[in-house]
Amino acid sequence: MNIINLNWKSNILSQLKEQNCQQNGYQRLIETYNHILENNSNLQNQCFKLEKDVNHLRSINTDLEKKAESCEELEYIKNKLEKANEEVLTNLREKGEVSDMKLAREVLRLNHALNDLNEKFTKEEIKAQQYKTENDELHETLQSTEYHLNEVLQTNEILQEEFQALQNKIDQLQIDYNKVKPACLELEQQLETAQRINKQIEDELLVYKNQQAAMHDYENAKFLDKCQKKVEVQKQDEGNIFFDDDVVFIPSMKSSSDLYQDPCVNSNLFGDGYDQICNSYDESLNRERKSIAQGLSNGGGKLLTNLVRKFTNGMHNNSIDKLYRTSTNCSIASIPTRIKASWNCTDLEVYALQFQPSGSILATGCSDKMVHLWEISSIGQQEKYCSLQGSQGAINALDFDNEGCRILAGCSGDKAYIWSYGEQKTLKDTCTGHQGVIYTCKFISGTKLVTGSADRTIKIWDIYGRKCIQTLFAGSKCHDLVILDAAGTIISGHYDRKIRIWDPFANNCRTELQYDAAITSLSFNDEKRTLLACFKDDTLKLIDLRQNKTIYTFSNARSQLDRDSS
Template identity: 30%
Template sequence: MSTDECTSWREHVIKCLRERNSKECDNFKEIILQNNRLIGQCAQLKSDNLKLSVENEQLRNSVSTGGAGPNVAIVTLEKKLLEELTELHKRKGENSQMIVDLNVKVEQQKKLIAEKEQSLFEQQTANNRLRAEVQMLHSNLEELKKLNTTMLDEHTALHLAFSASEEKLRSVQDENRCLLDRLMRYKSKDADKLNEENESILRKRLPSIFRKRSDKLKRDIEDAVREPGSSNNFSSPVPRSSTSPVPFGSCAVSDNECEEASINGAMDALGMGDDDYISGRFSAGEAETARPSIDTLKAAGYLGQPNPTKIIMKFEAHENESHAVRWSPVERMVATGGADRKVKLWDVGKASTEPRAVLSGSSAGINSVDFDSTGTYILGTSNDYGARVWTVMDNRLRHTLTGHSGKVMAAKYVQEPIKVVTGSHDRTLKIWDLRSIACIETKFAGSSCNDLVTTDSLGSTIISGHYDKKIRFWDIRTEKQADDVIMPAKITSLDLSKDCNYLICSVRDDTIKLLDLRKNLVISTFTNEHFKVSCDFARATFNSNASKIACGSADGAIYIWNINGFLETTLKGHSFGSGFFHSTAVNAVSWSPNSNSLASVGKSKRCIIYSNS
């Protein structure tokens, strides 16, 4: 043992002895002093008593020998002795009472010391237990640090593997695209050869039918151009995806009824005239029809509502990037949400560039906003793992829904205004009861949810789009999950038509898919060579009658497709003046439910309202 340790040990022993003396002696110090004083007094009294006894004995001896003078002295001494004896008895009684009181105090002090010792023992026991717990927590912390290091190493390895797989996937997709282009060129050549054969056969065998049919269709087109409100035979243009070519050469030459029925049926199905049919091109899996120009169809009113191309309002919506936009179902009002943690309401009817209201309460960026069907409540989701409900009338925060362990990307009303469903990056969907402000059900999807929709006002079916490329269907009445629909890439948004028959899904492979929910099948794909999905939460949307689809692109343009498959217009900066349109990626668009207006927001902080009038 070293000198320092020995010195420290001795000082510790001395300190402990001093503490023990202070605890055991200080409490009885007064009692000991009183006791010592009483013992001294008692000794003094015994000495006085002995002296008086000696004097008394001497006096008695003197009395026995005789003399009057001594008798008087004896009486005086006896009287004095009696008084002193009385005083001594009195003092003895007082001292006895003091001893009794001091004994009571000693007992009380003993009880107090016992209580203190018991408390000290309990505190020492608790201290030892806490020391053991601290030691265990330190060991757990070390284990967690080691585990965290291992997990970080595994995450790094997985990230590298994912990057390599993604690069490989992109190269395979590029190769697949090249092969697909080559295949389409080969099929186009085959179709050209087939068209030439059909053209030669039809011109030889059916000249009268061709002339009759051509004259009739020309008259119909002229009537349609003169009457823009009529629909005639061009009410729904042909989609890009159609069936394979019709085998016109399969009927016998002598059977005129079979030939005419076959040709008439094919032409009616394709919606074109005889000359158009002859010059048309077909390919396996796709039919490109030579139909009247887009301007002619627009003039005739066959494409429904005109596209919104005129900017009626533009403003800086948020301090930085804007993530979400939604029209009110009852007012000319737009709600936007951005990375500045605020939801803002804008009065489009008054064309005010100042917000009608600013809804605060979120501690992170807003990912989505949505109104209930009456426009009374507005629902917003946030990166702070929560969702919030505000009232539009007084702009007050009514409910805060917390419980997810990841950012909440989407929320919809399930049973208005009682329940809400939220989808999060923590791979779960939660159903909330707004009356008790509690989560009543959690659905484990197994993948991050980017968007969700509900099929009706009762919210019996929930449709969610996920990072793992799957669209999942949830029936909350039976708690059963229907078959998933797999997309070619991760899903960024979903939108449902009003009749709940069709669903559009924007996919990260720069396409938008149209699904028929009655069959759970993809029936059409919308894309363009310049269209790029801007981010993982880019929103595509139907218009009010589900006849058009709009979606923003990474190049700042907004693409509008007709539901039948062809691109109607593109809202670009260079088309109408670059100062008015988005200069950076468009994150979300929203059609007005009551008019032919369109709202859009993007990374440039700007919100733009388009209309056709």
């Protein structure tokens, strides 16, 4: 029954549709055609917009045409769309009617195709933007690379020019070396020959020295035996050093074979305030034999102080000595009885004293930043000669040149000063370069000088060039130094308890002598074979520079040092 009802309804519906189609077929066809035309115009507008976008993308991404494969697909879809439109129009014209269902399907298909096309265009725009960003980055990288490449090329050209200049210089030096090499070989041969001859002469001289030393020791021993026999009757003293009235007897040095086998002699038994120490064995013995016979007044003194003073000023004989003296060690010292002269140099402290080579002028360095020069007469009277100004610190060290026309001063202001004190009393030059207090300074020659400082360096200066020509790195504060020979060999005493001997032809230390206390001052005798060193432990050591060994050690409980340099 239900099937019959459904068939009846469907039959009526189909008949009504056929009737409507027969009556209104052309009207629907026209409406459908107008609808298709509207859709077609909309699609064409959209296609026109899409074409504009495609052209815009093409103009922007000209460099990316190889990668833009989507443009070919877009052209293909456009052609396909045009063909579809033509087919639609052709079918409409030929058949005259198109069912609503087909048109709707066609419209849906075209809408889907349009949506797909829009999505593809969106993706292509994104890719195009990415490609544009990458292209900009690559362009910037290329510019930066070109800039660095230009810099590298310029640097390479400069290096090539420098290399060429150095190569030319090396060639020139090689030519000069080839010219000098034969002369150098000849000089080396001459040097070897001179060294052999010098070695032979030194051996012969050493033998001769040993013979003379043995002879002098024998004479001195004979005289001391006589003196000891006389004194032993009056005094019972077992010490090595003893007094006879106002005469002090010091044992003589032993022969060279036994000299360095015995321990150093300690002179703690010495008194205070001795005046002079004799230098020559023969004249000392003769003069003191007369003084013993006459008998001098009793007294006390400071032997250590006078030892330093005599070694500082140098031991000189009053008469001309034609014999070659192997040693300046004295055996007798007389006791001073009074002060010969005294005066007030300044209201402040005096740090340095130095006699002119002639002995007629005494220089005093004080904490008032001035150097005062005094004329000393033969009878000990003093008169103010002049005062040299210009220093920026207290004067710690003084030295005269050999000509006696210039004076060198080292101060606590990190500088050394050179004055002339002749007709023109002016500040000639200033040596600047140390980073600490200058403790000592010496003239090496008329053209060079040396300074030692608390900055652990020793500097050698060219006077006329007004510059430092060599710096010796000692590693410790330099308290004092002396010049050993005309070649400029420097002996320096340091805070690290070492005495250093520097090679004048190289920038290094030739010999180091280690001791138990810091060295405060140095001095040697005229022959420059014996060095006297003062130490911070209140001792004096007499050092043989030929053997680099200590001969005697002097000490006294009353002798005390309160400064690092003395």
